[in-house]
Amino acid sequence: MKKNKNKILFIIKLFLLPTTCCLLTTALIGCATVPAPSAIPAYSINGVTYYPLVSLCDLRGVEMQYDTLISTAYLSKDSKRVNLRAGDALILVNDSIMHLSYPIDIYHGTIVVPKQFKEQVFDILFPQAASAYKPAPKEKIKLRKVVIDAGHGGNDPGAIGKNGLREKDVNLDIARRLRDLLRAEGVQTEFTRSNDKFVPLSTRVNIANKSGADLFISIHSNANRSRSLSGFEVYYVAPTISDSKRAYMTAKSVSLNLKNAVISGSSQDLQAIIWDMIYTNSRAESIGLAHSLCRVMDASIDANILGVKGARFQVLKGVRTPGVLIEVGFVSNLNEEKLLRTGAYRQRLAEGILEGVRKYSQEMALVEVSSR
Numbered sequence: 299m300k301k302n303k304n305k306i307l308f309i310i311k312l313f314l315l316p317t318t319c320c321l322l323t324t325a326l327i328g329c330a331t332v333p334a335p336s337a338i339p340a341y342s343i344n345g346v347t348y349y350p351l352v353s354l355c356d357l358r359g360v361e362m363q364y365d366t367l368i369s370t371a372y373l374s375k376d377s378k379r380v381n382l383r384a385g386d387a388l389i390l391v392n393d394s395i396m397h398l399s400y401p402i403d404i405y406h407g408t409i410v411v412p413k414q415f416k417e418q419v420f421d422i423l424f425p426q427a428a429s430a431y432k433p434a435p436k437e438k439i440k441l442r443k444v445v446i447d448a449g450h451g452g453n454d455p456g457a458i459g460k461n462g463l464r465e466k467d468v469n470l471d472i473a474r475r476l477r478d479l480l481r482a483e484g485v486q487t488e489f490t491r492s493n494d495k496f497v498p499l500s501t502r503v504n505i506a507n508k509s510g511a512d513l514f515i516s517i518h519s520n521a522n523r524s525r526s527l528s529g530f531e532v533y534y535v536a537p538t539i540s541d542s543k544r545a546y547m548t549a550k551s552v553s554l555n556l557k558n559a560v561i562s563g564s565s566q567d568l569q570a571i572i573w574d575m576i577y578t579n580s581r582a583e584s585i586g587l588a589h590s591l592c593r594v595m596d597a598s599i600d601a602n603i604l605g606v607k608g609a610r611f612q613v614l615k616g617v618r619t620p621g622v623l624i625e626v627g628f629v630s631n632l633n634e635e636k637l638l639r640t641g642a643y644r645q646r647l648a649e650g651i652l653e654g655v656r657k658y659s660q661e662m663a664l665v666e667v668s669s670r
């Protein structure tokens with residue numbers, strides 16, 4: 299009963315305020331009529347996709363008045379009006395009440411609206427004008443398959459932050475987000491672990507090598523005794539011994555399993571030469587991928603970009619496809635631990651990795667064309 303009363307009061311407020319709001323402290327924001335030339339940022343809050351309202355309004359030239367005292371926004375364009383309030387799933391659309399499945403929210407100090415509002419209300423009420431800006435479609439990722447390796451798991455939690463954030467959970471969540479993004483691009487994915495279980499490094503390497511994937515991406519979170527250290531970095535495999543010696547040793551221990559295996563039964567020397575080629579190529583490609591990832595992340599997250607490093611990570615050492623190990627951030631740094639706890643930041647990291655992979659796949663395509 300009390301809830302209904304509150305609701306009625308809120309509705310009355312929503313109806314009345316547009317005429318009285320000028321008496322209150324109001325903020326007039328986002329009234330641009332020129333559509334912004336960039337895509338709308340999206341956030342994942344408790345698994346629901348949200349968009350900043352101000353960005354939507356900018357894009358469609360919708361006027362937005364925001365009353366900071368009661369966290370209520372008033373949208374208008376031509377004769378259409380929408381009133382909505384942060385924390386409430388009830389909205390007014392041209393003076394009719396509508397219930398959303400998820401409430402309007404505040405994120406990073408700005409009002410955000412669930413995807414349902416964008417699709418079922420905003421896009422219908424304020425459609426994109428025919429002449430409006432359309433972002434150029436992104437070039438599809440030209441990779442067939444990617445193996446995603448979420449570091450640690452099960453009884454191996456990896457690094458643990460001061461406030462209890464466990465590396466294994468962060469890694470798996472980003473891995474899942476990356477999988478969804480890659481699938482949406484039509485790229486097949488395979489996990490080395492899909493849940494919270496312990497998988498030995500040798501098994502991870504085997505999964506990667508049997509997968510026939512074009513890329514191997516291992517996701518980790520960092521820790522350091524110095525709590526001030528923070529940032530994003532990418533490692534590629536650095537050989538511990540000369541590539542040719544390593545190739546010879548591999549040829550001795552593993553027999554090449556190539557399609558149309560003209561070399562099956564051939565000498566170990568010949569196999570070593572082929573392994574040498576595989577190692578040299580995949581290392582160069584791994585470095586290329588690592589640089590693409592850092593360039594994209596530099597533009598998309600505020601974190602320090604610590605750069606590309608070579609390392610002798612066991613998980614990368616035996617992997618024959620181009621591969622990188624990404625340290626997405628430091629759980630030992632209080633600020634980064636807080637960020638890494640949020641779905642929105644993990645989503646941005648996953649999207650950044652996706653764009654790094656896209657850049658890499660474009661560069662690889664260029665190399666292929668120019669070497670023809």
Ligand SMILES: [Zn+2]
Pocket residue numbers: 449450456457465518519
């Ligand atoms: Zn780790």
